[in-house]
Amino acid sequence: xxxxxxxxxxTLDMLILKAVSxxxxxxxxxxxxxxxxxxxxxxxxQGSLYPALYRxxxxxxxxxxxxxxxxxxxxxxxxxxxxxRRQLKEETRDWNRMAxxxxxxxxxxxxxx
Numbered sequence: 001x002x003x004x005x006x007x008x009x010x011t012l013d014m015l016i017l018k019a020v021s022x023x024x025x026x027x028x029x030x031x032x033x034x035x036x037x038x039x040x041x042x043x044x045x046q047g048s049l050y051p052a053l054y055r056x057x058x059x060x061x062x063x064x065x066x067x068x069x070x071x072x073x074x075x076x077x078x079x080x081x082x083x084x085r086r087q088l089k090e091e092t093r094d095w096n097r098m099a100x101x102x103x104x105x106x107x108x109x110x111x112x113x
């Protein structure tokens with residue numbers, strides 16, 4: 001299997017916001033959702049996920065409430081705030097713009113210079 005790619009700094013926050021935008025979920029569920037929607041091409045480590053969730057919550061981009069998980073344990077469930085929805089929209093726009101620029105650069109041939 002191919003070596004795991006390292007996420008660019010700041011990308012994890014955007015991926016968490018996207019995962020939570022699909023519906024409220026507990027921390028481990030966020031990790032599984034990112035894995036699922038990436039078709040198992042991204043694997044987020046718990047040691048990176050939980051500090052990011054904490055940071056996003058304290059920035060007011062996520063809100064949380066305690067609930068019961070599928071296996072009858074207490075779990076903190078996260079959902080997007082209005083600020084989180086705006087942030088995700090902005091980051092998605094910026095990411096797509098940057099990806100287009102980088103793609104253009106990487107596809108440049110000598111004749112185009």
